Amino acid sequence: MEENFIKIHHWLYPLSWLYGLGVCLRNKLFDWGWLRSKSFDVPVICVGNLAVGGTGKTPHTEYLIKLLQQAGLNVATLSRGYKRKSKGYVLAENKSSVSEIGDEPYQMKSKFPDVRVAVDENRCHGIEQLLQLKSPAVDAILLDDAFQHRYVKAGMNILLTDYHRLLCDDALLPAGRLREPASGKYRAQVVIVTKCPDDIKPIDFNIITKRLNLYPYQQLYFSRFRYGMLTPLFPQKANSRKVLSSLTGDEQILLVTGIASPTPLVKEVEAYTSHVRLLAFDDHHDFRNKDLQQIKEQFLQLEEWKRLIITTEKDATRLKHHPALDEALKPYIYVLPIEIEFLQNQQYIFNQNIIGYVRTYSRDSSLSERKDAHASGDCNYPRHRTR
Numbered sequence: 001m002e003e004n005f006i007k008i009h010h011w012l013y014p015l016s017w018l019y020g021l022g023v024c025l026r027n028k029l030f031d032w033g034w035l036r037s038k039s040f041d042v043p044v045i046c047v048g049n050l051a052v053g054g055t056g057k058t059p060h061t062e063y064l065i066k067l068l069q070q071a072g073l074n075v076a077t078l079s080r081g082y083k084r085k086s087k088g089y090v091l092a093e094n095k096s097s098v099s100e101i102g103d104e105p106y107q108m109k110s111k112f113p114d115v116r117v118a119v120d121e122n123r124c125h126g127i128e129q130l131l132q133l134k135s136p137a138v139d140a141i142l143l144d145d146a147f148q149h150r151y152v153k154a155g156m157n158i159l160l161t162d163y164h165r166l167l168c169d170d171a172l173l174p175a176g177r178l179r180e181p182a183s184g185k186y187r188a189q190v191v192i193v194t195k196c197p198d199d200i201k202p203i204d205f206n207i208i209t210k211r212l213n214l215y216p217y218q219q220l221y222f223s224r225f226r227y228g229m230l231t232p233l234f235p236q237k238a239n240s241r242k243v244l245s246s247l248t249g250d251e252q253i254l255l256v257t258g259i260a261s262p263t264p265l266v267k268e269v270e271a272y273t274s275h276v277r278l279l280a281f282d283d284h285h286d287f288r289n290k291d292l293q294q295i296k297e298q299f300l301q302l303e304e305w306k307r308l309i310i311t312t313e314k315d316a317t318r319l320k321h322h323p324a325l326d327e328a329l330k331p332y333i334y335v336l337p338i339e340i341e342f343l344q345n346q347q348y349i350f351n352q353n354i355i356g357y358v359r360t361y362s363r364d365s366s367l368s369e370r371k372d373a374h375a376s377g378d379c380n381y382p383r384h385r386t387r
Contacts, residue, residue, distance in 0.1 A: 012175040020172045023180045030150045037153035038124050042131060043140040043358040046154035048147025050167050050184055051177040054260030054283065055160040056194040056225070058104050058314065059340045061144050064354065065112050071355050073362075074116075074136045078126045079144035081105055081119030083284050089129050092117040103284060103317045104144065110317070123152045140358045147187075148179055156357055159188035161212075162261070163196045163222075168211050186215060190353070195264060196224040196343060205344065219353065221346050227268055228337035233316050234330040244336065247272040252302040256295055256311045258285035258318070265336070269310060277302070285318075292324040299329060309333045 029035040045064065049055045061077065068075040081090070081102035092101050092109040101109070101119050109117040116133060120126030123146055130138050143154060161167045167185060170176040185191060193208055205222060214220055229241040247253075251273050255266060258281040270276050279298055281291065299309060309332050311319060316335045319325060342350055 008171050009175045013171070016172040016175040019174070020181055023172075027150070027180065027184070035150070037150055039153040039155075040127050040131065040141075042127075042138060043156070043361045044127065044143060044152065044154040045140065045156045045158060045354070045357075046143040046146050046149075046152070047158045047160070048143075048145050049160045050147070050179055050182065051162070051165065051170055052173070052179060052260075053162075053177055055162045056223070056338075056340065057145055057160060058107065059225070059338045060158070060160060060192065060194070060223070061142055062108060062111065063340050064142055065108065065115055067351055067354060068140055068358065069112070069115070071358075073139040073355075073358060075140050075142060076116035076118065076130045076133075076138045077105070077108055077142045077144060078118050078120065078123060078130065079105055079146070080121050080123075082145075083286065084119060086119075087121075089118065089120040089122075089126055091129070091133075092119070097321070098317050103314050106317045107313050111313075123149050127152065139362050147184075155361060156190065156354075157188040158190045158192060159185055160192050160194050161185075163193050163200075163208075166193070166208065166211065168213070185212070186218075188218060190219050190221065190350075192221045192223055194223050194340070195261075196222050198224065200224075200343070221350055222343040223340045224343060225264060225268075226339045226341045228339060230310065230334040230336055232331075233311070233320055233333040233335050236331060244268070244272055249273050250306055251275065252307045253277065254279060254295070254299050254302060254307070254309045256309060256315060256319075257281065258287070258315045259283055259312055265312065269336075275302075275306075284314075287318050287322055287324075289324040292322060292326070296326050296329060299332070307332065310336050313337050 030037055047057050047061050049057065065075055065077065079102070084102040085099045090101055092105060094113055096106065096109065098106045101117070105117050105119050108115065116130060116138060118126055118130055123143060127141055130141060143152065146152065147157060147159060167178065167182045170178045172178045172181065191212065191214060209220060212220065227244055229243050231241045249272065252275040253269055253273060255269060255276055255278045257265065260283040262278060262280050266276060266278055277298060279295060299307060309329065311333065313335055
């Protein structure tokens with residue numbers, strides 16, 4: 001493992017111990033039933049992590065959306081809508097803005113306009129509102145970044161951990177990045193090691209499996225990022241997308257990011273051109289006028305006729321409608337989408353696991369293959385009840 005990616009502030013361990021004491025007490029209150037977790041009569045899949053920072057939750061959630069849509073299921077997503085300016089429950093519409101629902105829900109609604117995308121700080125209330133929707137009714141709900149939101153008892157918890165910073169190598173805040181002790185992993189039915197490198201060795205799979213030390217009932221998967229086609233943020237003509245490999249090596253790239261871990265993206269772009277300048281902002285950064293001016297100034301420093309701005313899908317949601325974005329820059333801004341790919345031929349098994357769970361425990365008994373999925377015994381999850 002690449003331990004140079006992991007930075008632990010050992011002198012902060014006393015504060016981490018106090019923080020961990022509070023987190024453990026809270027979890028025990030849920031375990032003992034003093035704080036109540038609510039189950040719902042609909043399949044609920046939670047995608048989350050134990051650490052702060054990016055582990056690839058949004059690409060994995062989008063993978064689940066596509067998977068369930070292709071299976072003919074009506075899926076909805078629910079998140080808190082980080083950094084949005086609205087309050088309470090909001091069901092996204094095609095005209096909803098980033099400020100109303102947050103950048104990641106906006107991204108998902110833009111890519112999947114037929115999917116119900118909702119935000120609510122109170123996940124229980126948000127689920128209750130989604131279950132009132134008709135024509136069609138919701139078959140399954142994806143909770144984005146809600147692993148610590150234990151007031152909802154999800155039927156399936158998918159826990160993500162970064163290959164470069166495995167949860168077993170990390171420490172609690174503020175010494176490390178863990179929001180709760182690594183033992184919280186045992187609440188997950190599925191664990192995915194994300195951001196695996198292309199050159200990962202077969203022995204690494206065995207080493208990581210042993211180090212994570214999961215229970216037999218937990219399923220372990222490995223995934224890596226796959227970058228899509230460069231897409232103009234402001235398309236001038238049809239079919240103006242291009243593959244990243246079409247870069248000839250002479251292009252000068254200004255890479256604008258407001259994500260937690262830009263390093264993998266930088267390495268990907270540098271594989272095609274060595275002229276890459278990174279302008280990195282904080283995760284979920286709310287671009288201000290001076291930031292747009294900085295982007296323009298750095299772009300103009302690049303060699304004319306060979307310059308390009310590349311940004312992420314999440315950052316594009318906040319740049320696209322920004323009033324301070326210079327019109328002269330718009331033709332040069334491209335978005336690089338991210339998708340995930342499962343390793344070790346695990347995709348089929350993962351897909352069957354997810355679809356089998358949803359069909360087995362759906363409210364709609366008429367869903368095709370429900371009886372078959374139930375009879376096969378492939379999914380060992382508690383049946384949902386509202387209590």
